[in-house]
Amino acid sequence: MNGGYEDGYRSCACFWGTEPGRLVKQVATLLGDVQRLDVLDAGCGEGKNTAFLAKRGARVRAFDISTTAIEHARMFLGDPANASLEVADVRKCELPESNYDIVIAYGLLHCLASQAEVTVVLERLKLATKAGGLNVICSFNDRQQDLSAHPGFIPVLLEHSQYTSFYSDWQLLYQSDEDLTEVHPHNGIRHTHSMTRLIAKRCTITT
Ligand SMILES: C[S@@+](CC[C@H](N)C(=O)[O-])C[C@H]1O[C@@H](n2cnc3c(N)ncnc32)[C@H](O)[C@@H]1O
Numbered sequence: 001m002n003g004g005y006e007d008g009y010r011s012c013a014c015f016w017g018t019e020p021g022r023l024v025k026q027v028a029t030l031l032g033d034v035q036r037l038d039v040l041d042a043g044c045g046e047g048k049n050t051a052f053l054a055k056r057g058a059r060v061r062a063f064d065i066s067t068t069a070i071e072h073a074r075m076f077l078g079d080p081a082n083a084s085l086e087v088a089d090v091r092k093c094e095l096p097e098s099n100y101d102i103v104i105a106y107g108l109l110h111c112l113a114s115q116a117e118v119t120v121v122l123e124r125l126k127l128a129t130k131a132g133g134l135n136v137i138c139s140f141n142d143r144q145q146d147l148s149a150h151p152g153f154i155p156v157l158l159e160h161s162q163y164t165s166f167y168s169d170w171q172l173l174y175q176s177d178e179d180l181t182e183v184h185p186h187n188g189i190r191h192t193h194s195m196t197r198l199i200a201k202r203c204t205i206t207t
Contacts, residue, residue, distance in 0.1 A: 004153030005045070005111075009068040011186035014076065016045050020052035021106050023136050023197055026174065030199075034058040037101040040128060042090045043108030047073030047083075054083040058102070063088035090121050095128040103128055103135045110140035110155040118156055122166050126202065135170070135200045137163065141177060143194035149184055150191075160196045167200040174199040 008015040028034055035057030041050045044062035046069055054060045060083040064070050070087050077083055090108060103125045109118050129135060142157035160177040175198040183190050 004150045006066060006068060008184055008186045009046075009066055009072060013072060014046055015069075015072075015185060016048055018048050018051065018076065020049050021136075021138060023138060023174070023199055024049045024052060024104065024106070027102060027134060027136055027199060028053070028056060030173070034102070038099060038130075039102045039104065040095070040100040040125075041104045041106075042125065043105060043111065044073060044085070045069050045107070047077050047085065049104055049106055050083055050085070051077050053102070054080050058082065060084070061100075062086075063090075063093065065089050090124070091117060095124050097127050098130050100128050101130055101133045103133070106136070106138045108139070109137065110157065112156050115156060115158060118158060119166075126166075126170075129202045131202055131204060133202050134173070135167070135198075135202070137196065137198045137200070139163065139196050140193050141196040143177060144179070145193055146191040148191050149187055149189035158196075160194075163196045163198060167198065170200040170202050172198060172200050 034053055037058045039053050039058045039060040041060055041062040044050050044064050047062055050060045050062040063086045067087050070085050073085050105125060112118050125135060140155050140157060141160045164175055177196055179192050180195045181192045
C-alpha cells in the first residue's frame with residue numbers, strides 16, 4: 001500500500017535516518033535562504049527533509065500515507081510552529097494551486113500503483129507549485145533495480161527520460177540518473193537502485 005516500507009517503519013524508530021536528502025541540501029544551498037518559504041514534503045516518511053528545512057525557517061506541510069511514519073516524524077520533529085504533519089494520500093489530498101515555493105517528492109513516485117498514477121500525481125505537484133518555485137524529485141527508474149531488500153514490492157519504474165520529459169515546460173536546474181547502494185536497518189541487505197534525481201523550476205504559469 002505504501003511501497004513496502006511499512007515493515008521497515010515498524011521495525012525501528014528511524015528507518016531513513018535524520019540526514020536530509022542530497023537534493024534538499026542542494027536546494028538550500030542554491031536558494032541561500034529558505035526562511036518563510038512554503039514547502040510541501042509529499043511522502044515525507046519520518047521527516048528528515050522537513051526537519052532540515054523547518055529548522056532553517058521554512059513553513060513546511062509534510063504528509064505521508066503511513067501512520068507509523070508520521071508517528072515517527074512527530075517524535076523526531078517535536079511540535080515546531082512552522083511544520084505540520086499529517087497522514088494523507090498524495091493521490092487524493094487537497095493541494096492548493098500555485099501555493100508552494102518548494103515541492104518535494106523524495107522516494108514517493110515509485111511507490112505509486114502505475115505510470116498513469118505517476119503522471120496524475122506529478123501534474124498535481126506541478127500545479128501546486130508557485131511560478132518561480134521548485135520541484136525536487138527523487139525516484140527509482142527503470143535502468144536497474146535490485147529489489148532483494150524489498151520482498152513483495154513492485155515499484156513503478158519509468159525511464160529517466162520520462163521524468164525529465166514531464167518537466168520539459170519547466171527549467172531543469174539539475175538532473176541525474178545514478179546508482180544508489182544502500183542497506184536498510186530492518187534486514188541488512190546491501191542493494192542498488194538506479195535513481196532519477198531532478199530539480200526543476202516553474203518559470204511561468206502553465207495551463
Ligand atoms: C522511499 S520512502 C521516502 C520517505 C522520505 N521522503 C525520505 O526521503 O526519507 C517513500 C514514502 O512515500 C510514502 N508514500 C507511498 N505512497 C504514498 C501516497 N500515495 N501518498 C503519500 N505518501 C505515500 C511511503 O509511506 C514512504 O514513507
